[in-house]
Amino acid sequence: MVLKSFVEVHPDSHFPIQNLPYGVFKTESDSVPRPGVAIGDYVLDLSVIALAGLFDGPYLRNSDCFNQPNLNKFLGLGRPAWKEARVTLQKLLSAKEPILRDNASLRQKALLPMGNVQMLLPIAIGDYTDFFASKHHAKNCGIIFRGPENPINPNWFHIPIAYHGRASSIVISGTDIVRPRGQGHPAANSLPYFGPSRKLDFELEMAAVVGPGNELGNPVDVNEAVDHIFGLILMNDWSARDIQAWEYVPLGPFLGKSFGTTISPWIVTLDALEPFASDAPEQNPRPLPYLVEKESKNYDISVQVSIIPDGQEHEYIVTRSNFKHLYWTITQQLAHHTINGCNLRPGDLLGTGTISGPEPESYGCLLELTWNGQKPLSLGGTTRTFLEDGDEVIFTGCCKGDGYNIGFGKCSGRILPSPP
Secondary structure, three states: OOOOEOOOOOOOOOOOOOOOOEEEEEEOOOOOOEEEEEEOOEEEEHHHHHHOOOOOOOOOOOOOOOOOOOOHHHHHOOHHHHHHHHHHHHHHHEOOOHHHHOOHHHHHHHEEEHHHEEEEOOOOOOOEEEEOOOHHHHHHHHHHHHOOOOOOOHHHHOOOOEEEOOHHHEEEOOOOEEOOEEEEOOOOOOOOEEEEOOOEEOOEEEEEEEOOOOOOOOOOOOOOHHHHEEEEEEEEOOEEHHHHHHHHHHHOOOOOOOOOEEEOOOEEEHHHHHHHEEEOOOOOOOOOHHHOOOOOEEEOOEEEEEEEOOOOOOOEEEEEEEHHHOOOOHHHHHHHHHOOOOOOOOOOEEEOOOOOOOOHHHOOOHHHHOOOOOOOEEEOOEEEOOOOOOOEEEEEEEEEOOOOEEEEEEEEEEEEOOOO
């Protein structure tokens, strides 16, 4: 039997009762940030639901986790509390439950039109790690920069490669991104180029949101890692390819990445994604024992990127890919992150790295789509090799269920020119 809400939800909506993703918002009349869940075209204010005493289970009854400016306290409570909240909210919002449906005063306070709220960063992000988990992306980048003989370094097949990103420059969807300045490769015997990036790119990623962390020195077992992951968000890890190419040897990404990372406002829980679990790709060679999972799974999440070129209104889809293409799973990523004893904390982000598929139309960044500028994209009368000032990039992601969607909303940002 299909679960239905008393809140009207359009069939194409990303936010049916089967989803209920979490975010943080404020209103014009009340600027206090507080948690909510998305249902149709509305945000359910969880602080109002908590104040009404409707979270009455053992984990949430006496908790103030929904009277916080972010979701970190709720994330730290762990999976039993998350499941309790989901069961409670699905019951309250169901068509058959009168508690909220028939209480006009409570309904008016608790259900706010999305157009009347401002979405904020849903979590306080202490640390951010970006992985390199797509075999197709790793292969393409290797061919572009090193040639086709040995495009993927041997260690990549044994270890989930990652770098430590910059949490302070993570911004919410809709935030403008200023074109970064930095050094690029010198031409011939000249000095390195310095100035605005000439190869500004997007990276189609998703990120796992960490729930309960682990103590310093105490790694997380790969088969228990799922209990440390609350859910997934869309993420655009903007990249200045020219700056990155000049700086990344020998220590990896720095200024080419740290100028901005955009995330979507809604965290979709792993519980909502469970019906869309799929087998992860076969890993050959077999990982070392600490990375071998009893059940190795990804999720069937279709993701796409559109660009609105500067001065235009039309969106042009430039790529379609899928989360299920990732070689290293999010649970392997988390387990490997902690194997040296590193302690994760609630609200940490683990980016997947660029999600590229096997076909050219599924590549997850302009570096691959234009083959480092050699094959320009046609966008309605104009072309692009890399992003130009005024361009807006929009990510969306969605799972297709039986009569409903599980979606992530959108993750967007527009490029502003470098300062003079």
